[in-house]
Amino acid sequence: MATPSTIPPQTLAKQSAIVVGSGLAGLSAASQLISQNVPVHLLERSAKPGGNSIKASSGINGAPTKYQPVFDDAFYSDTIKSAGKALFSMVTHREKLISTLTNSSASAVSWLVDQKGIDLSNVAQLGGHTHPRTHRGAGQTPPGASIVLTLLKFLKESPLFNLQTSCTVTKVLSAGSRVTGVEYSCENGEKKELHGPVIFASGGFAGDAEGMLAKYRPDLAGYPSTNDPRPGTQPLLTAVGAQVLDMDLVQVHPTGFIDPKNPSSPLKFLAAEVLRGEGGLLLMDGKRFINELDTRENVTNAIMKNPSSSNSPKQWEIKIVLDEGVYNAVKSHVDFYMWKGLMKITTIEELGDGALEAVKRYADAAAGKEKDSLGRTSFAHWSLKDPKPDSVVYAGIVTPVVHFTMGGVLINEKSEVLKEEGERIEGLWAAGEVTGGVHGGNRLGGSSLLECVVFGRIAGDHCAEFLKGNQGS
Ligand SMILES: Cc1cc2nc3c(=O)[nH]c(=O)nc-3n(C[C@H](O)[C@H](O)[C@H](O)COP(=O)(O)OP(=O)(O)OC[C@H]3O[C@@H](n4cnc5c(N)ncnc54)[C@H](O)[C@@H]3O)c2cc1C
Numbered sequence: 148m149a150t151p152s153t154i155p156p157q158t159l160a161k162q163s164a165i166v167v168g169s170g171l172a173g174l175s176a177a178s179q180l181i182s183q184n185v186p187v188h189l190l191e192r193s194a195k196p197g198g199n200s201i202k203a204s205s206g207i208n209g210a211p212t213k214y215q216p217v218f219d220d221a222f223y224s225d226t227i228k229s230a231g232k233a234l235f236s237m238v239t240h241r242e243k244l245i246s247t248l249t250n251s252s253a254s255a256v257s258w259l260v261d262q263k264g265i266d267l268s269n270v271a272q273l274g275g276h277t278h279p280r281t282h283r284g285a286g287q288t289p290p291g292a293s294i295v296l297t298l299l300k301f302l303k304e305s306p307l308f309n310l311q312t313s314c315t316v317t318k319v320l321s322a323g324s325r326v327t328g329v330e331y332s333c334e335n336g337e338k339k340e341l342h343g344p345v346i347f348a349s350g351g352f353a354g355d356a357e358g359m360l361a362k363y364r365p366d367l368a369g370y371p372s373t374n375d376p377r378p379g380t381q382p383l384l385t386a387v388g389a390q391v392l393d394m395d396l397v398q399v400h401p402t403g404f405i406d407p408k409n410p411s412s413p414l415k416f417l418a419a420e421v422l423r424g425e426g427g428l429l430l431m432d433g434k435r436f437i438n439e440l441d442t443r444e445n446v447t448n449a450i451m452k453n454p455s456s457s458n459s460p461k462q463w464e465i466k467i468v469l470d471e472g473v474y475n476a477v478k479s480h481v482d483f484y485m486w487k488g489l490m491k492i493t494t495i496e497e498l499g500d501g502a503l504e505a506v507k508r509y510a511d512a513a514a515g516k517e518k519d520s521l522g523r524t525s526f527a528h529w530s531l532k533d534p535k536p537d538s539v540v541y542a543g544i545v546t547p548v549v550h551f552t553m554g555g556v557l558i559n560e561k562s563e564v565l566k567e568e569g570e571r572i573e574g575l576w577a578a579g580e581v582t583g584g585v586h587g588g589n590r591l592g593g594s595s596l597l598e599c600v601v602f603g604r605i606a607g608d609h610c611a612e613f614l615k616g617n618q619g620s
Contacts, residue, residue: 162617163188163309164610165329165345167316167380170198171291171599172579172606173348174298177308179607185614186307188341190331192315192377196299198350199374199580200599203291204419204480205273206283207600208593209256210249214282215270221277222249226594229275229442230587233393233553237584240559244585247560248594248601255600256282265297271424272525273592275442281424281593287479289419291596316380319345319387319575324566326387326574344574344613346606347564348599351552351580352379353397356413360549363394371460372549373403373417380581384556387575388566393554393583398590401446402429402467403548404489413460415548416489418467419480420592426473426529428509429545430466433501435509438521444589447547462546466498468506469541472530481541490543496536506534551590555583562606576610578602 164180166173169191177187210219226245227234234241259265266284273281283290302308311333318330320340328342352359354374359381361368381391402423403415423429423439429446430436437449456464467490474481484490495503510533512519513526531538555577556564562578563571579599586594 162343162614164614165190165341165343166348167329167345168198168348168350168579168581169196169310169312170348170350170579171200171295171298171596172603173346174295174302175600175603176346176348176576176578176607176610177302178298179604180611181302181305181307183608183611184307185611187309188343189308189310190314190316190329190341191310191312194313196310196312197295200596201291201295202373202417203596204289204417205421205424206271206281206290206593207256207259207267207294207596208280208591209252209282209597210278210280211253212256212282213260214268215280217278219278219280222252222280225276226586226591229589229591231589233396233587237392241584241587243560244558247605248585248598251601252597255597255604258604259294259600263297263301265293271421272440272527273420273424274440274446275589275591281421283421289480294596316349316383319383321387324388324573326572344610345576346610347380347384347556347575347577347581348579348603349380349581351555352381353549353552355379356549360397363554364397367397367399367549369459369461370399370549371403371413371415371462371546373400373415374550375414379552381556384564384575384577388572389564389575390557390567391555391583392557393587396553396588397549398443398551398553399447399547400550401443401450401547402465402545403550404484405462405464405544405546406489407544408488411457411460415546416487417548417550418484418489418543418545421477421480422467422469422473424527425476426513426527427467427469428506430468430498430502430505431463433499433505435505435521438519438523440523440525442589443592450547465545467543467545468498470529470531471539472528474541476528484543490541493540493542494536495534495538495540498540498542503534503536506531506540510534551595552580553583553586553588553590555581557584558582558602560605561609562602563609574613576606578606
């Protein structure tokens with residue numbers, strides 16, 4: 148194994164790059180830096196690395212890839228469409244970010260599969276996508292965990308990688324308009340400083356219910372979330388002049404499980420979008436009410452226009468229903484949810500009044516006997532042709548949950564953090580959910596892991612270039 152002393156000195160950057168956050172964006176940036184012989188000091192606030200990235204369950208978008216070889220030029224237009232009205236401002240800037248995201252998706256997936264050996268061989272179609280392009284593995288391990296744990300394993304093999312957990316960055320240090328490092332404190336509370344260029348990959352603020360969420364979206368106070376409660380970090384960057392945008396654009400995911408054992412818990416487990424993507428349907432009071440493959444925003448709005456079943460937390464009771472065919476396609480997910488008591492095997496009769504009729508019509512549309520009245524055209528693995536009251540189905544109860552913050556610090560396509568006037572802040576890059584502008588008003592499922600890999604790697608490359616350029620100074 149190479150050690151710093153065995154790496155030729157001309158290829159080894161003298162100073163470490165500082166990466167803040169050990170989710171997928173931070174790990175992608177760190178991997179890229181290490182691949183260029185740049186030492187990395189990664190600071191992570193939690194005791195365990197992985198952030199929200201390790202929880203990701205549906206997958207990562209990419210097109211074309213070896214598992215999605217169909218020429219797919221609609222990824223860019225799907226993203227633009229999903230971004231919606233947010234695109235009315237800073238149009239050119241946003242379009243550049245979106246084309247960087249979608250044009251780099253093939254190489255991002257190939258990097259994970261071909262260079263890191265991660266299995267992403269299953270491809271599903273999620274809401275808002277006109278083609279299947281969300282990749283996950285065929286085995287039991289959810290995609291977030293398999294990607295994060297593999298990247299971490301590779302990084303830990305490098306002597307250039309220094310990971311410190313339970314250490315929170317409290318301030319970004321600067322001299323004039325240049326970022327020079329960070330102040331941080333670990334478990335004993337003592338403040339320390341690290342000097343070097345900084346990549347911020349500190350995630351979003353969906354779990355900061357009492358702080359940033361309450362400030363930017365007070366209407367979402369009281370909603371449950373899929374994110375752990377933790378303060379958002381954009382203020383550390385605005386303190387050195389970073390511009391933020393889209394801070395009020397918060398994604399509410401339509402399906403977080405209501406745990407029958409603890410229905411009023413504010414922290415919900417996500418019911419992965421792939422359940423609907425692979426053929427699952429939604430029932431409200433025994434009726435379908437939306438094309439389940441519509442965007443998250445539209446599915447959520449269709450639920451929330453009805454009276455909630457509880458105000459503390461604010462939630463609705465929607466049934467998510469899979470047949471045997473869909474179950475087999477997402478077996479690892481459903482087995483896990485059943486093990487956690489969030490889904491159960493039941494019969495259509497048990498789903499309550501109206502369900503049999505709704506499931507029959509869905510099955511007829513899936514079999515091509517009639518057009519779906521809600522406009523759904525892909526039924527993926529749905530296989531039940533003649534639903535009966537005693538037909539076996541898999542079901543759980545779900546509700547909308549605060550899930551993802553589209554807003555954050557403004558970056559350009561080099562992942563450089565920009566000031567109000569649009570100039571870059573020297574020595575500072577950002578990637579992942581801490582940034583804003585890549586998704587507009589609505590993030591497509593699978594595009595967050597993608598943004599972490601794409602912009603994280605770009606940040607790593609540019610930071611390495613910066614350090615090597617400063618080598619002699
Ligand atoms: C349950 C769930 C399922 C999801 N499924 C998918 C999916 O299938 N596909 C998809 O594309 N997206 C999915 N998402 C969204 C996606 O996982 C996240 O948006 C993405 O992983 C964010 O990655 P990140 O690296 O930007 O941040 P994170 O993974 O959240 O990592 C940020 C890290 O920074 C650390 N940190 C924060 N502040 C500091 C500080 N001051 N000092 C030191 N460390 C700090 C945090 O502790 C954290 O570990 C899902 C999200 C959730 C919650």
